Amino acid sequence: MEQAALSSSFPSDQYSTQALLNPTHGSCSTLQSASMTGSTCVSHSAALPHRQTRDTLLADSMQQCRKAEEMHNMLSQRKNKEHIYAWKHKAKVREDRMKDREAVMKELFDLRRASGFKSNYEDFKSYIDYQARLQHLDDRDTLSPSASLTDLRLKEDTPSLSHRHSFSDYADLPFLENAKKKLLRTLASPPTKPFSTYEWLRQEARKKDEEIERRFRPSLPKSLPPEMDKQVDIFLAKNGVISKIAREQVCDKDLSRLLPSQWLNDELINFYGAMILERSEACKENPGANGRNKPLNVHYFNTFFWSKLQGEGYERARLAKWTKKFDIFSKDVILIPVNHNNSHWTGAAINFRRKRIESYDSMNLDRHQVFKGLRHYLDLEHQNKKKKPFDFTGWVNHCPDDTPQQENGYDCGVFTCQFLEALSRGEMFNFSQRDMAYLRRRMIWEIGHAKFLDVP
Structure with missing residues (x-):
């Protein structure tokens, strides 16, 4: 009779019994559910091993769950934490990229100067950065007029419209390398194919007219x-x-x-x-x-x-x-x-x-x-x-x-x-x-x- 009463106080299936006695086997949620619903109750404290009460067993299980969760969080944070020298590596990469970009920029500047560019190096850099931005907009098929500068001046977040502005994010190393290749191809290209006789005569006559007009038209003053x-x-x-x-x-x-x-x-x-x-x-x-x-x-x-x-x-x-x-x-x-x-x-x-x-x-x-x-x-x-x-x-x-x-x-x-x-x-x-x-x-x-x- 006592044996029947004692056995009826435990869970009916073997798995749930093991989950109750061994907190590491099974989920903490199962134990919490059991404590709330009373579906697995112990009628006599002496029936549990080591004389543990139900409350003590559940408390130990919950504590182990908390420790497991803390360990999981700690391991997750450790995975996301950067290496102690990561910032040095990133700074070195940025520095190398800037050096490479500057070297190609200077090569491109020398080539353009040889082909007739008159302005200084700082102006050339602003020109290349500006060209890169416009090319970027053109590639995205968005080089179409938008709201005018007057409308956008009402906004406080458009300071770039009022002063010299760098678009170096667009003039990256691939853009500069591509610009250099294009310029070299242009400089190395063969002479333009001659026109037909009639077209050639028209072109020559136009050039002579323009040259005569330039000679008679005075240049602009310097100041x-x-x-x-x-x-x-x-x-x-x-x-x-x-x-x-x-x-x-x-x-x-x-x-x-x-x-x-x-x-x-x-x-x-x-x-x-x-x-x-x-x-x-x-x-x-x-x-x-x-x-x-x-x-x-x-x-x-x-x-x-x-x-x-x-x-x-x-x-x-x-x-x-x-x-x-x-x-x-x-x-x-x-x-x-x-x-x-x-x-x-x-x-x-x-x-x-x-x-x-x-x-x-x-x-x-x-x-x-x-x-x-x-x-x-x-x-x-x-x-x-x-x-x-x-x-x-x-x-x-x-x-x-x-x-x-x-x-x-x-x-x-x-x-x-x-x-x-x-x-x-x-x-x-x-x-x-x-x-x-x-x-x-x-x-x-x-x-x-x-x-x-x-x-x-």
């Missing part, structure tokens, strides 16, 4: 006259609004972007465009006004035009209203500044005189999106205003190989302004990278007075 240079310093020392023209205005923070190594913003480019437009309108009433000869009949679209065209489209952006008061098809040239992905400025034009969609890029990158976008706009605008598709017969895409090129990572805005200004007069470009310091000072004087300086 402003002393009195004008003093006025530039006065403008830079002012606070608040510096100058106004039409609906545009420039304040002290905007004007300071024309100091060396700064990126230009919407305010500066739109102010310069408003000056171009005002000069064109004035010359229709008074030919020869404003100093520079023969300004064309042009219209200037501000920096928001392209971002709206690409971001919203012709209909949604209501671009038809932009030309409600004039006929673009009666103009000689339509001038358009283009902001690519908030990283780069280029100039574009719809040239009705020469039947060309034109793109001028100081980094010489592929601009097929500009040609495609402007052709699409031209067709939709013609259908809206003339009620029929635009006739593109004879029209070509124009992107000249001799477009002046920048040699750093921050002068694209100045190049763009000078592209648009020269196009508004139908003139060839007579500036290069070496003129940027002078042109920045001249633009400060011109914007401060809201008129163009009468120089070549």
Whole structure:
């Protein structure tokens, strides 16, 4: 009778009995469940080995579980813990990579200098880093205009737009090695295959015409006259609004972007465009006004035009209203500044005189999106205003190989302004990278007075 009562107080199956008596065999959760439900209860403490009570046995089991968990956590932390010399190894790897990158950068600089690059090594590094970023955006198929610099200036987390900025994360060692290989292939490439006789004669005649024009056209001065240079310093020392023209205005923070190594913003480019437009309108009433000869009949679209065209489209952006008061098809040239992905400025034009969609890029990158976008706009605008598709017969895409090129990572805005200004007069470009310091000072004087300086 006693034996039956004693046996009934233990678990019915052999496994659960072993789990109760041996905490290491089985899970702790099983024991906890047993204690809570009472499914395995001992009616007489003397029946357990070593006179252990149920509570003592469960407490020992729980303690062993906690120790096992602590050991597991300790082992996990030990696996994730870095070696005591890991930081030294990582620092050495970074140092070696930087040395290799610098060595290839210097080799590339020497090669570019041998092929005509004029700027110093620091400017060259900023140029390569900038080129790498633009190439990275192009490879991701995102080199399309985004919100303009004005919109993004409202955010406090975009300091890179206001000063010289390095994109060395993009110009890594593989990029530099690839650039070096491309340059070596270019330098070692055979001479260009000769044109046909007729084409060769046309090319030679064009070269002679350009050479004659260069000889008769004086080069830009190296600096402003002393009195004008003093006025530039006065403008830079002012606070608040510096100058106004039409609906545009420039304040002290905007004007300071024309100091060396700064990126230009919407305010500066739109102010310069408003000056171009005002000069064109004035010359229709008074030919020869404003100093520079023969300004064309042009219209200037501000920096928001392209971002709206690409971001919203012709209909949604209501671009038809932009030309409600004039006929673009009666103009000689339509001038358009283009902001690519908030990283780069280029100039574009719809040239009705020469039947060309034109793109001028100081980094010489592929601009097929500009040609495609402007052709699409031209067709939709013609259908809206003339009620029929635009006739593109004879029209070509124009992107000249001799477009002046920048040699750093921050002068694209100045190049763009000078592209648009020269196009508004139908003139060839007579500036290069070496003129940027002078042109920045001249633009400060011109914007401060809201008129163009009468120089070549």
